[in-house]
Amino acid sequence: MQKKTIKNTDLSVAPINFGGNVFGWTLNEKESFDILDQFTDAGFNFIDTADTYSWWVNGKGGQSEEIIGKWMKERNNRNDLVIATKVGSETKEHGYDISKKHILKSVDESLQRLQTDHIDLYYTHFDDDKTPVEETLEAYDEIIKAGKVRYIAASNVSPERLKESFEAAEKNGLPKYVALQPHYNLLEREKFESEYEQLVKDFDLSVFTYWSLAAGFLTGKYRSEEDFAKTTRGEGVRKYFDDKGKAVLKALDEVSAKHNSSPATVSLAWLLANPLITAPIVSATSKNQLETLFAAPKLNLDSKDLQILDEASK
Incomplete structure (x- = not known):
């Protein structure tokens, strides 16, 4: 599998980034280990998590990092992986916070849960819109110089604050x-x-998209009102079941049929066809779901396919 280099780094990643929000939520520890084994056995090496996953279970989070940490220790494979985690998200205990104090405290807690001495990619998860960007970057400078973090990235940061940074x-x-x-x-x-x-x-950034499958809607498993009550995320994606959403599903069905593929695979292949996208972030909770992810980098959509999908999704 051809890997891609994250821009302005020496990190090389496979073109699918596994989203670790499911660990400790819809997957228990054993199930998480199984999924991670299958993901890495297929040649993928990029795992994304956050210090607050899954805070909606216990109000604090940390379960995802703990599971990944235990798995890496048992498999002794830390050096084969690129691990991304985040700081600054909101929990029941605190609001968004990217102050120096919070970052310095949080990075040590993440390292402990992950059972590693360094984080490859450390994200500003959410901007608190009040901490001076210099303070945040000074904190990152300190932990990079200490060897705790290799590179930094941004998620939910406004264009204005991104430019300011x-x-x-x-x-x-x-x-x-x-x-x-x-x-x-x-x-x-x-x-x-x-x-x-x-x-x-302008800033020569790599891009890792989150909710790449619209929380599962783009898998095509929601085709009727009744379907939304069948899954954990169902009610959250009901908003997509409008004229546009139905048009996108129809376009996905058409392109999927042409390539003997699936809507999820085609959705990810559409993202990968964009030269700006390095690796979509996507989760899976079963072997069958993993197979749809693995197929995406192998599916080359032609200009007609892209036109059909673009027209339906605009």
């Missing part, structure tokens, strides 16, 4: 973000394309 980094010799993690998929295009796409080009 790059200006401050340039002016003060502080670390720069190397990647962006935006909400982007066939049903959620406008914000990334209108607000972030040019910034990605």
Whole structure:
């Protein structure tokens, strides 16, 4: 499998980024180990988590990092992996926080849960919109120099604060973000394309999309009102079951049939066809779901396929 280099780093990743939000939530520890084994056995090496996954289970989070840490220790495979985690998310205990104090405390807690001495990619998960960007970047500078973090990235940061961060980094010799993690998929295009796409080009960022399958809607498993009551995430994706959502499903069915593929695979292949996208983030809870992810980098959509999907999703 051809790997891609995260821009402005020496990190090489396979083109699918596994989303660890399911660990400790819809997958228990043993099930998580099984999925991780299958993912890495297939040649993939990029795992994404956060210090707060899965806070909606216990109000604090940390379960996902703990499971990944135990798995890496048992498999003795830390050096074969690229591990991304995040700081700054909201929990019941605190609001969004990217202050220096919070970052310095949180990174040590993440390292302990992950049972590792370094994090490859450390994200500003959510911006608190009040901490000076210089303070945040100074904290990152400190933990990078200490060897705790290799590179930094940004997720839910406004275009204005993102630009401000790059200006401050340039002016003060502080670390720069190397990647962006935006909400982007066939049903959620406008914000990334209108607000972030040019910034990605200007700042030479790699892009790892989250909710790449629209929380499962783009798998095609929601075809009627009754389907939304069948899964944990069903009610959360009901909003997509409108004229646009149905048109996208129809387009996915058409392209899937042509390639003897699946809507999920085609949705990910559409993202990978965009030269700005390095590796979509996507989760799986079964072997069958994993197979649809594994197939995406092998599926080359032609211009007609892309036209059908683009027209349905705009």
